[in-house]
Every structure is written in structure tokens, then in C-alpha cells.
Amino acid sequence: MSMSGMTSPAIEFDDVRFRYDRGAPEMAFDAMIPAGSITAVMGPSGSGKSTLFALLAGFEQPQRGEIRIGTIDITRLAPAERPISVVFQDNNLFAHLDVAANIALGQGAREAKTTAGKEQVSDALARVGLGGFERRRPASLSGGERQRVAMARALVRAKPVLLLDEPFAALGPGLREDMRALIANLHVQNALTTLIITHQPEDSRAICDRILYVEQGSIRANEPTESMFRRADLAGWRDYLGTN
Numbered sequence: 001m002s003m004s005g006m007t008s009p010a011i012e013f014d015d016v017r018f019r020y021d022r023g024a025p026e027m028a029f030d031a032m033i034p035a036g037s038i039t040a041v042m043g044p045s046g047s048g049k050s051t052l053f054a055l056l057a058g059f060e061q062p063q064r065g066e067i068r069i070g071t072i073d074i075t076r077l078a079p080a081e082r083p084i085s086v087v088f089q090d091n092n093l094f095a096h097l098d099v100a101a102n103i104a105l106g107q108g109a110r111e112a113k114t115t116a117g118k119e120q121v122s123d124a125l126a127r128v129g130l131g132g133f134e135r136r137r138p139a140s141l142s143g144g145e146r147q148r149v150a151m152a153r154a155l156v157r158a159k160p161v162l163l164l165d166e167p168f169a170a171l172g173p174g175l176r177e178d179m180r181a182l183i184a185n186l187h188v189q190n191a192l193t194t195l196i197i198t199h200q201p202e203d204s205r206a207i208c209d210r211i212l213y214v215e216q217g218s219i220r221a222n223e224p225t226e227s228m229f230r231r232a233d234l235a236g237w238r239d240y241l242g243t244n
Ligand SMILES: Nc1ncnc2c1ncn2[C@@H]1O[C@H](COP(=O)(O)OP(=O)(O)OP(=O)(O)O)[C@@H](O)[C@H]1O
Pocket: 020, 021, 024, 043, 044, 045, 046, 047, 048, 049, 050, 051, 052
């Protein structure tokens, strides 16, 4: 299975405004995320990182503004219609389904029944380093293996935008490095535009070419990783990194 032939799209938040409830603070997102980039979304707890993902994936609707992927305005599209795969932190595997069936949820119902569909599942498993795990149940897997199954499910969806919500959070140092390498590989092999929520500067430095810094419901910076780590003018960013 390959997503080659697909070109990775840019992502644009054009004057997007959002609030959860009347009276809640309004968030304002404006950003151009270049095609093919792998971007770390960083910022303090409660700053709006998950909200940014929810708007992009279509789980929340902005009150104003437009979100584009490539040339497509996705603002009003249902989540399933968007060219996006999301891997959540708690990876949402179904305990009563085996690994293959969990991954097949990323496919169409018809596709999942075909030989080609089954091969696609096995291929995705092999690509995340879990070849032969088809019949295992989620309960029998380690945290890192479960994350990989969730990644495989995102892979069979074959969408050009990949959103990863704290993919390293539950992993120890060794597994963390493995997961970084896996993400970096999949990003390149599949020509993805990838966004990763992480609090760890090492993750961003290791595999992300850009950083999107969110603070109090708005994007305060959106630039290459190297220059971002040199910025001394953003007090919130220095506080966040603990380098003040
Ligand atoms: N469903 C919701 N309804 C109302 N308010 C919400 C909802 N989800 C999040 N919020 C609020 O919106 C703000 C941003 O939350 P969000 O989850 O986007 O932050 P975050 O940057 O992802 O935080 P963390 O790093 O802790 O996951 C917070 O003040 C949060 O309480």
C-alpha cells in the first residue's frame, strides 16, 4: 500500500474564530502550514491545541472563518469527508475486536471484506513493525504496540493529512525514539502533511521541521523549529519551555 501519487497539501486557518459556549473565551486561529511539513503543535495546557485539532478534523465547527486543505474549503465538511486521519492519545481501540478488525475500521465496509483490503491491513501492520499481529486483542498489547495499531488504522485510511495527539505520552524513552522514527518514516513515505501535539522539545527537535505555538486560544508563532527555539522575545514560550 502506498499513498504515493498523492501530493501533500498545505493547511490553512483563515481568520477562524471559535468558542465552545457563549461566554467562553473566543479562540482565534490564523495559520498557513506548508504542504509536506511535519509540525509540532506546542503550548501550555488548556491553550487550545486539541481544539485546533477538533476544528481541523471537523469535530467542532468554527463560528467564523475558513479552513482549507490544499485548495479545498473543508470548513463545513463532515469529519469522514475530510482528507484527514487522526490518532488520539488514548488510541480508541475496541477491546472486543482483534487487531486486524480494529485496523479495518479505517477502511470502507466493502473494502474490508476483499482480499486486497485484508492485504492492506497486513501491509499496514508490517509497516508499523507489527507484522503477524492480526489476531491479537488490544488487551494483550503493550501501550506502544497499541499506539502502532492506531497508526496502522490511520495508514489504511490513506489520507494526506495526519494528526497525532500526544503520540509519545505513554511511552518510555526507548519506545519514544522508535515511535519518532516510525512517524518520520511514514510522513516521508506517504507524502503527508503531519501535525503532532507534543509537550517535549526533544520530540520537536528530533522530527519536526516546524513549530506551531499556541497560547490562550491563539497561534502566537508558526515557524521553522530551529528559529523557534532561538526566540527569546516570546515570554510565554520561554516560560513554557522552562528556560526563563
Ligand atoms: N468540549 C469543551 N467544552 C467547553 N470547553 C472546552 C471543551 N474542550 C476544551 N475546552 C476548553 O477550551 C480550552 C482549550 O482546551 P484544549 O483541550 O484545546 O487545550 P490543550 O492545549 O489541548 O490542553 P492540554 O495540553 O491540557 O491537552 C480549555 O480552557 C478547555 O477547558
